[in-house]
Amino acid sequence: MSLAPDVHPGPGRSVGSPAATAPLLEVSGLKAYYQMRFFGISREVRAVDDVTFTIRRNEIYGLAGESSSGKSTLIKTIARAIRPPLNVVGGTVAFTFEDGRQDIYAMSPAQVAAIRWSRLSYVTQGSMNVLNPVRRIRSTFVDFAARHLGGSRRDFLTTVERHLGRLSLDPRVLDAYPHELSGGMRQRLTIALATICRPEFIIADEPTTALDVVVQKDVLAMLREVQQEMGSSILFVTHDMAVHANLTDRLGIMYAGRLVEEGPTRKVFQRPLHPYTAHLIASLPRLGDDMRKTGLPGAPPSLADPPTGCRFHPRCPSAVGLCREASPPMEELEPGHRVACHVAKAHAEGRRLS
Ligand SMILES: Nc1ncnc2c1ncn2[C@@H]1O[C@H](COP(=O)(O)OP(=O)(O)OP(=O)(O)O)[C@@H](O)[C@H]1O
Numbered sequence: 379m380s381l382a383p384d385v386h387p388g389p390g391r392s393v394g395s396p397a398a399t400a401p402l403l404e405v406s407g408l409k410a411y412y413q414m415r416f417f418g419i420s421r422e423v424r425a426v427d428d429v430t431f432t433i434r435r436n437e438i439y440g441l442a443g444e445s446s447s448g449k450s451t452l453i454k455t456i457a458r459a460i461r462p463p464l465n466v467v468g469g470t471v472a473f474t475f476e477d478g479r480q481d482i483y484a485m486s487p488a489q490v491a492a493i494r495w496s497r498l499s500y501v502t503q504g505s506m507n508v509l510n511p512v513r514r515i516r517s518t519f520v521d522f523a524a525r526h527l528g529g530s531r532r533d534f535l536t537t538v539e540r541h542l543g544r545l546s547l548d549p550r551v552l553d554a555y556p557h558e559l560s561g562g563m564r565q566r567l568t569i570a571l572a573t574i575c576r577p578e579f580i581i582a583d584e585p586t587t588a589l590d591v592v593v594q595k596d597v598l599a600m601l602r603e604v605q606q607e608m609g610s611s612i613l614f615v616t617h618d619m620a621v622h623a624n625l626t627d628r629l630g631i632m633y634a635g636r637l638v639e640e641g642p643t644r645k646v647f648q649r650p651l652h653p654y655t656a657h658l659i660a661s662l663p664r665l666g667d668d669m670r671k672t673g674l675p676g677a678p679p680s681l682a683d684p685p686t687g688c689r690f691h692p693r694c695p696s697a698v699g700l701c702r703e704a705s706p707p708m709e710e711l712e713p714g715h716r717v718a719c720h721v722a723k724a725h726a727e728g729r730r731l732s
Pocket residue numbers: 412423425443444445446447448449450451452463617681
Protein backbone atom coordinates (compact mmCIF):
# COMPACT_ATOMS: atom_id res chain seq x y z
CA MET A 379 0.00 0.00 0.00
CA SER A 380 1.42 3.39 -0.91
CA LEU A 381 0.04 6.56 0.51
CA ALA A 382 2.42 8.88 -1.30
CA PRO A 383 0.86 12.29 -1.90
CA ASP A 384 -1.61 12.03 -4.70
CA VAL A 385 -4.08 14.71 -5.68
CA HIS A 386 -3.34 16.97 -2.72
CA PRO A 387 0.03 17.16 -1.01
CA GLY A 388 -1.27 17.58 2.54
CA PRO A 389 0.76 19.37 5.15
CA GLY A 390 4.44 19.27 4.30
CA ARG A 391 6.84 17.35 6.49
CA SER A 392 9.87 19.55 5.88
CA VAL A 393 12.91 18.38 7.79
CA GLY A 394 15.11 20.88 9.60
CA SER A 395 12.59 23.69 10.19
CA PRO A 396 11.92 24.59 13.86
CA ALA A 397 8.43 23.13 13.43
CA ALA A 398 9.92 19.80 12.33
CA THR A 399 12.13 19.43 15.41
CA ALA A 400 9.78 20.75 18.14
CA PRO A 401 7.40 18.28 19.80
CA LEU A 402 4.13 18.21 17.92
CA LEU A 403 2.08 18.26 21.13
CA GLU A 404 3.09 19.79 24.47
CA VAL A 405 0.74 19.30 27.39
CA SER A 406 1.83 21.15 30.51
CA GLY A 407 0.31 21.03 34.00
CA LEU A 408 -3.10 20.31 32.49
CA LYS A 409 -6.07 20.21 34.86
CA ALA A 410 -9.58 19.48 33.57
CA TYR A 411 -12.37 19.08 36.11
CA TYR A 412 -16.09 18.27 35.85
CA GLN A 413 -17.61 21.09 37.93
CA MET A 414 -21.20 20.44 38.94
CA ARG A 415 -23.72 22.06 41.23
CA PHE A 416 -26.71 20.16 42.57
CA PHE A 417 -29.22 21.93 44.83
CA GLY A 418 -26.63 24.50 45.84
CA ILE A 419 -23.91 21.91 46.56
CA SER A 420 -20.77 22.01 44.41
CA ARG A 421 -19.04 18.83 43.32
CA GLU A 422 -15.78 18.69 41.42
CA VAL A 423 -14.45 15.56 39.67
CA ARG A 424 -10.73 16.02 39.10
CA ALA A 425 -10.55 13.77 36.04
CA VAL A 426 -7.27 15.21 34.69
CA ASP A 427 -5.10 16.60 37.44
CA ASP A 428 -1.74 18.13 36.58
CA VAL A 429 -0.71 16.12 33.54
CA THR A 430 2.47 16.99 31.63
CA PHE A 431 3.83 15.18 28.57
CA THR A 432 4.89 15.70 24.96
CA ILE A 433 4.36 13.80 21.73
CA ARG A 434 6.96 13.96 18.97
CA ARG A 435 6.48 14.02 15.28
CA ASN A 436 6.05 10.66 13.64
CA GLU A 437 5.49 8.64 16.81
CA ILE A 438 2.66 6.57 18.19
CA TYR A 439 2.14 7.47 21.83
CA GLY A 440 -0.03 5.06 23.81
CA LEU A 441 -2.16 6.01 26.79
CA ALA A 442 -3.24 3.20 29.11
CA GLY A 443 -5.04 2.88 32.41
CA GLU A 444 -8.14 1.23 33.79
CA SER A 445 -11.67 2.53 33.35
CA SER A 446 -12.31 5.99 34.87
CA SER A 447 -8.61 6.86 35.06
CA GLY A 448 -9.26 9.98 32.94
CA LYS A 449 -8.04 8.86 29.50
CA SER A 450 -11.11 10.04 27.55
CA THR A 451 -11.26 13.30 29.47
CA LEU A 452 -7.58 13.95 28.72
CA ILE A 453 -7.95 13.43 24.98
CA LYS A 454 -11.17 15.43 24.78
CA THR A 455 -9.34 18.26 26.54
CA ILE A 456 -6.34 17.99 24.20
CA ALA A 457 -8.65 18.19 21.18
CA ARG A 458 -10.59 21.08 22.77
CA ALA A 459 -13.73 18.99 22.38
CA ILE A 460 -15.06 19.85 25.82
CA ARG A 461 -18.26 21.35 27.11
CA PRO A 462 -19.64 22.04 30.59
CA PRO A 463 -19.55 20.62 33.18
CA LEU A 464 -16.00 19.80 31.98
CA ASN A 465 -13.71 22.84 32.28
CA VAL A 466 -9.98 23.42 31.92
CA VAL A 467 -8.89 24.91 35.24
CA GLY A 468 -5.14 25.00 34.65
CA GLY A 469 -2.25 24.24 32.31
CA THR A 470 -1.75 24.46 28.56
CA VAL A 471 -2.12 22.37 25.40
CA ALA A 472 0.07 23.51 22.51
CA PHE A 473 0.47 22.07 19.02
CA THR A 474 3.39 22.89 16.75
CA PHE A 475 1.94 22.22 13.32
CA GLU A 476 3.81 23.06 10.13
CA ASP A 477 2.56 26.64 10.35
CA GLY A 478 3.82 27.29 13.87
CA ARG A 479 3.10 26.76 17.56
CA GLN A 480 -0.33 27.52 18.97
CA ASP A 481 -2.06 27.02 22.28
CA ILE A 482 -5.33 25.35 21.30
CA TYR A 483 -7.18 27.24 24.05
CA ALA A 484 -5.90 30.59 22.73
CA MET A 485 -7.30 29.88 19.26
CA SER A 486 -10.65 31.25 18.06
CA PRO A 487 -13.46 28.74 17.39
CA ALA A 488 -12.97 29.38 13.65
CA GLN A 489 -9.24 28.59 13.92
CA VAL A 490 -10.03 25.36 15.80
CA ALA A 491 -12.61 24.39 13.17
CA ALA A 492 -10.00 25.00 10.46
CA ILE A 493 -7.49 22.54 11.96
CA ARG A 494 -10.08 19.80 12.77
CA TRP A 495 -9.74 16.94 10.27
CA SER A 496 -7.09 18.81 8.27
CA ARG A 497 -4.31 18.85 10.87
CA LEU A 498 -5.88 17.21 13.92
CA SER A 499 -8.27 14.31 13.54
CA TYR A 500 -10.11 11.86 15.76
CA VAL A 501 -10.88 8.13 15.41
CA THR A 502 -13.34 6.89 18.02
CA GLN A 503 -14.56 3.54 19.29
CA GLY A 504 -18.14 3.98 18.09
CA SER A 505 -17.69 4.48 14.37
CA MET A 506 -21.45 5.06 14.13
CA ASN A 507 -20.87 8.35 15.98
CA VAL A 508 -19.02 9.71 12.97
CA LEU A 509 -20.81 7.83 10.19
CA ASN A 510 -24.29 9.30 9.97
CA PRO A 511 -26.71 6.32 10.00
CA VAL A 512 -29.19 7.96 7.63
CA ARG A 513 -26.66 9.17 5.06
CA ARG A 514 -24.57 7.25 2.57
CA ILE A 515 -20.84 7.05 3.34
CA ARG A 516 -20.11 9.40 0.42
CA SER A 517 -22.12 12.20 2.09
CA THR A 518 -20.22 11.77 5.35
CA PHE A 519 -16.90 12.23 3.50
CA VAL A 520 -18.30 15.36 1.82
CA ASP A 521 -19.62 16.73 5.15
CA PHE A 522 -16.35 16.26 6.99
CA ALA A 523 -13.57 16.79 4.51
CA ALA A 524 -14.69 18.57 1.32
CA ARG A 525 -14.27 22.08 2.73
CA HIS A 526 -10.73 21.31 3.90
CA LEU A 527 -9.55 19.93 0.57
CA GLY A 528 -11.30 22.50 -1.62
CA GLY A 529 -11.73 22.04 -5.39
CA SER A 530 -14.80 20.75 -7.15
CA ARG A 531 -17.03 18.01 -5.74
CA ARG A 532 -15.95 15.73 -8.59
CA ASP A 533 -12.22 16.26 -7.81
CA PHE A 534 -12.91 15.71 -4.13
CA LEU A 535 -14.69 12.41 -4.76
CA THR A 536 -11.86 11.27 -7.04
CA THR A 537 -9.45 11.98 -4.15
CA VAL A 538 -11.67 10.00 -1.76
CA GLU A 539 -11.87 7.03 -4.12
CA ARG A 540 -8.10 6.97 -4.60
CA HIS A 541 -7.55 7.21 -0.85
CA LEU A 542 -9.93 4.30 -0.25
CA GLY A 543 -8.18 2.31 -2.98
CA ARG A 544 -4.82 2.86 -1.30
CA LEU A 545 -6.30 1.59 1.94
CA SER A 546 -7.58 -1.53 0.10
CA LEU A 547 -11.18 -0.40 0.47
CA ASP A 548 -13.54 -0.83 -2.46
CA PRO A 549 -14.79 2.64 -3.51
CA ARG A 550 -18.26 1.12 -3.95
CA VAL A 551 -18.65 1.35 -0.16
CA LEU A 552 -19.30 5.07 -0.74
CA ASP A 553 -22.79 4.09 -1.94
CA ALA A 554 -23.58 2.15 1.22
CA TYR A 555 -25.35 3.18 4.42
CA PRO A 556 -23.35 2.43 7.60
CA HIS A 557 -25.75 -0.35 8.72
CA GLU A 558 -25.03 -2.26 5.50
CA LEU A 559 -21.35 -2.65 6.45
CA SER A 560 -19.58 -4.84 9.02
CA GLY A 561 -18.15 -3.29 12.20
CA GLY A 562 -14.61 -3.83 10.91
CA MET A 563 -15.41 -2.14 7.59
CA ARG A 564 -17.00 0.81 9.37
CA GLN A 565 -13.96 1.19 11.55
CA ARG A 566 -11.64 1.09 8.51
CA LEU A 567 -13.81 3.80 6.96
CA THR A 568 -13.47 6.03 10.00
CA ILE A 569 -9.69 5.69 9.66
CA ALA A 570 -9.97 6.59 5.97
CA LEU A 571 -12.11 9.57 6.95
CA ALA A 572 -9.69 10.67 9.66
CA THR A 573 -6.72 10.48 7.27
CA ILE A 574 -8.15 11.79 4.00
CA CYS A 575 -6.76 15.28 4.71
CA ARG A 576 -3.37 13.86 5.73
CA PRO A 577 -3.51 15.26 9.29
CA GLU A 578 -0.32 15.80 11.27
CA PHE A 579 -1.90 14.52 14.50
CA ILE A 580 -4.45 11.72 14.97
CA ILE A 581 -6.22 10.93 18.23
CA ALA A 582 -7.47 7.35 18.33
CA ASP A 583 -9.80 6.53 21.24
CA GLU A 584 -10.27 2.77 21.75
CA PRO A 585 -10.72 2.37 17.97
CA THR A 586 -10.50 -1.43 18.02
CA THR A 587 -12.07 -2.33 21.37
CA ALA A 588 -15.41 -3.45 19.89
CA LEU A 589 -13.82 -5.58 17.15
CA ASP A 590 -12.93 -9.26 17.20
CA VAL A 591 -9.24 -10.12 17.42
CA VAL A 592 -8.68 -10.86 13.71
CA VAL A 593 -10.38 -7.67 12.51
CA GLN A 594 -8.64 -5.75 15.29
CA LYS A 595 -5.24 -6.88 13.97
CA ASP A 596 -6.19 -5.74 10.48
CA VAL A 597 -7.38 -2.32 11.60
CA LEU A 598 -4.26 -1.76 13.73
CA ALA A 599 -1.99 -2.74 10.82
CA MET A 600 -3.86 -0.29 8.61
CA LEU A 601 -3.49 2.51 11.14
CA ARG A 602 0.25 1.90 11.49
CA GLU A 603 0.75 1.86 7.73
CA VAL A 604 -1.13 5.12 7.34
CA GLN A 605 0.93 6.69 10.12
CA GLN A 606 4.23 5.56 8.64
CA GLU A 607 3.39 6.69 5.14
CA MET A 608 2.13 10.10 6.23
CA GLY A 609 4.62 10.74 9.02
CA SER A 610 1.73 11.67 11.33
CA SER A 611 1.77 11.33 15.11
CA ILE A 612 -0.88 9.28 16.86
CA LEU A 613 -2.14 9.46 20.42
CA PHE A 614 -3.59 5.98 20.84
CA VAL A 615 -5.82 5.36 23.85
CA THR A 616 -6.79 1.91 25.05
CA HIS A 617 -6.89 -0.02 28.31
CA ASP A 618 -5.68 -3.07 26.31
CA MET A 619 -1.98 -3.47 27.19
CA ALA A 620 -1.48 -6.13 24.50
CA VAL A 621 -2.43 -3.57 21.84
CA HIS A 622 0.07 -1.10 23.31
CA ALA A 623 2.81 -3.73 23.25
CA ASN A 624 2.24 -4.32 19.54
CA LEU A 625 1.59 -0.81 18.32
CA THR A 626 2.96 2.08 20.34
CA ASP A 627 6.44 3.63 20.43
CA ARG A 628 6.05 5.27 23.83
CA LEU A 629 3.56 4.58 26.55
CA GLY A 630 1.98 6.72 29.27
CA ILE A 631 0.11 5.09 32.16
CA MET A 632 -2.75 6.99 33.83
CA TYR A 633 -4.12 6.32 37.28
CA ALA A 634 -6.88 8.37 38.94
CA GLY A 635 -6.46 11.44 36.77
CA ARG A 636 -2.67 11.50 36.80
CA LEU A 637 0.11 10.25 34.57
CA VAL A 638 2.10 7.87 36.78
CA GLU A 639 4.64 6.42 34.36
CA GLU A 640 5.92 7.13 30.86
CA GLY A 641 8.67 5.68 28.71
CA PRO A 642 9.55 3.80 25.54
CA THR A 643 6.95 1.02 25.33
CA ARG A 644 9.55 -1.74 25.23
CA LYS A 645 11.28 -0.37 28.35
CA VAL A 646 8.02 0.03 30.25
CA PHE A 647 7.09 -3.59 29.52
CA GLN A 648 10.58 -4.92 30.29
CA ARG A 649 11.08 -2.95 33.48
CA PRO A 650 7.99 -1.17 34.79
CA LEU A 651 8.97 1.26 37.55
CA HIS A 652 5.53 2.02 39.01
CA PRO A 653 3.78 -0.74 41.00
CA TYR A 654 0.51 0.00 39.14
CA THR A 655 2.19 -0.49 35.74
CA ALA A 656 3.81 -3.69 37.02
CA HIS A 657 0.35 -4.94 37.97
CA LEU A 658 -1.13 -4.07 34.54
CA ILE A 659 1.67 -5.96 32.80
CA ALA A 660 1.57 -8.93 35.16
CA SER A 661 -2.16 -9.35 34.52
CA LEU A 662 -1.61 -9.90 30.77
CA PRO A 663 -2.24 -13.54 29.78
CA ARG A 664 0.83 -15.39 28.53
CA LEU A 665 1.02 -18.57 26.46
CA GLY A 666 1.79 -21.61 28.61
CA ASP A 667 1.16 -19.72 31.84
CA ASP A 668 -1.74 -21.43 33.60
CA MET A 669 -1.34 -19.53 36.89
CA ARG A 670 -4.53 -17.76 37.94
CA LYS A 671 -4.17 -13.99 37.60
CA THR A 672 -5.13 -12.19 40.76
CA GLY A 673 -6.74 -8.77 40.51
CA LEU A 674 -5.51 -5.72 42.32
CA PRO A 675 -7.32 -5.41 45.65
CA GLY A 676 -9.58 -2.40 46.10
CA ALA A 677 -11.08 -0.06 43.53
CA PRO A 678 -9.86 3.14 41.88
CA PRO A 679 -10.58 6.16 44.11
CA SER A 680 -13.38 8.65 43.63
CA LEU A 681 -11.96 11.60 41.72
CA ALA A 682 -14.35 13.87 43.61
CA ASP A 683 -12.45 13.03 46.79
CA PRO A 684 -9.10 11.47 45.88
CA PRO A 685 -6.79 10.10 48.62
CA THR A 686 -4.02 12.25 50.04
CA GLY A 687 -0.46 11.68 48.88
CA CYS A 688 -0.05 9.18 46.06
CA ARG A 689 -3.51 8.35 44.72
CA PHE A 690 -2.48 4.73 44.29
CA HIS A 691 -1.29 4.24 47.88
CA PRO A 692 -4.48 2.54 49.24
CA ARG A 693 -4.00 -0.28 46.70
CA CYS A 694 -0.21 -0.30 46.48
CA PRO A 695 1.67 -3.36 47.77
CA SER A 696 4.83 -1.24 48.25
CA ALA A 697 3.29 1.84 49.95
CA VAL A 698 5.13 3.41 52.91
CA GLY A 699 4.25 6.33 55.18
CA LEU A 700 5.50 9.00 52.77
CA CYS A 701 3.12 7.71 50.06
CA ARG A 702 0.14 8.59 52.27
CA GLU A 703 1.46 12.08 52.95
CA ALA A 704 3.03 13.54 49.81
CA SER A 705 2.04 13.37 46.16
CA PRO A 706 5.04 12.06 44.19
CA PRO A 707 6.09 14.26 41.22
CA MET A 708 6.82 12.71 37.81
CA GLU A 709 10.61 12.36 37.61
CA GLU A 710 12.95 10.92 35.02
CA LEU A 711 14.66 7.98 36.71
CA GLU A 712 16.19 6.53 33.55
CA PRO A 713 16.75 8.27 30.19
CA GLY A 714 13.30 8.92 28.71
CA HIS A 715 11.60 6.92 31.48
CA ARG A 716 9.56 8.99 33.97
CA VAL A 717 7.65 7.79 37.00
CA ALA A 718 5.68 9.30 39.89
CA CYS A 719 6.53 6.98 42.78
CA HIS A 720 8.43 7.66 46.01
CA VAL A 721 9.43 4.01 46.38
CA ALA A 722 10.72 3.66 42.79
CA LYS A 723 12.72 6.87 43.21
CA ALA A 724 14.29 5.74 46.48
CA HIS A 725 15.09 2.36 44.91
CA ALA A 726 16.78 4.05 41.92
CA GLU A 727 18.90 6.10 44.36
CA GLY A 728 19.79 3.08 46.47
CA ARG A 729 17.78 4.33 49.47
CA ARG A 730 15.20 2.45 51.50
CA LEU A 731 11.97 4.08 52.62
CA SER A 732 10.07 2.94 55.65
N1 LIG B 1 -19.93 14.01 32.08
C1 LIG B 1 -19.34 13.71 33.24
N2 LIG B 1 -19.73 14.29 34.38
C2 LIG B 1 -19.13 14.04 35.55
N3 LIG B 1 -18.09 13.18 35.69
C3 LIG B 1 -17.65 12.55 34.59
C4 LIG B 1 -18.25 12.77 33.30
N4 LIG B 1 -17.59 12.00 32.39
C5 LIG B 1 -16.64 11.34 33.08
N5 LIG B 1 -16.66 11.66 34.38
C6 LIG B 1 -15.78 11.16 35.47
O1 LIG B 1 -14.43 11.50 35.13
C7 LIG B 1 -13.54 10.47 35.53
C8 LIG B 1 -12.69 10.06 34.35
O2 LIG B 1 -13.53 9.47 33.36
P1 LIG B 1 -13.01 9.14 31.89
O3 LIG B 1 -14.19 8.72 31.07
O4 LIG B 1 -12.17 10.24 31.39
O5 LIG B 1 -12.08 7.85 32.17
P2 LIG B 1 -11.51 6.77 31.14
O6 LIG B 1 -10.16 6.39 31.64
O7 LIG B 1 -11.61 7.29 29.75
O8 LIG B 1 -12.52 5.56 31.36
P3 LIG B 1 -13.09 4.53 30.25
O9 LIG B 1 -11.92 3.68 29.84
O10 LIG B 1 -14.12 3.78 31.03
O11 LIG B 1 -13.66 5.37 29.15
C9 LIG B 1 -14.42 9.35 36.09
O12 LIG B 1 -14.41 9.49 37.49
C10 LIG B 1 -15.77 9.65 35.51
O13 LIG B 1 -16.79 9.19 36.39
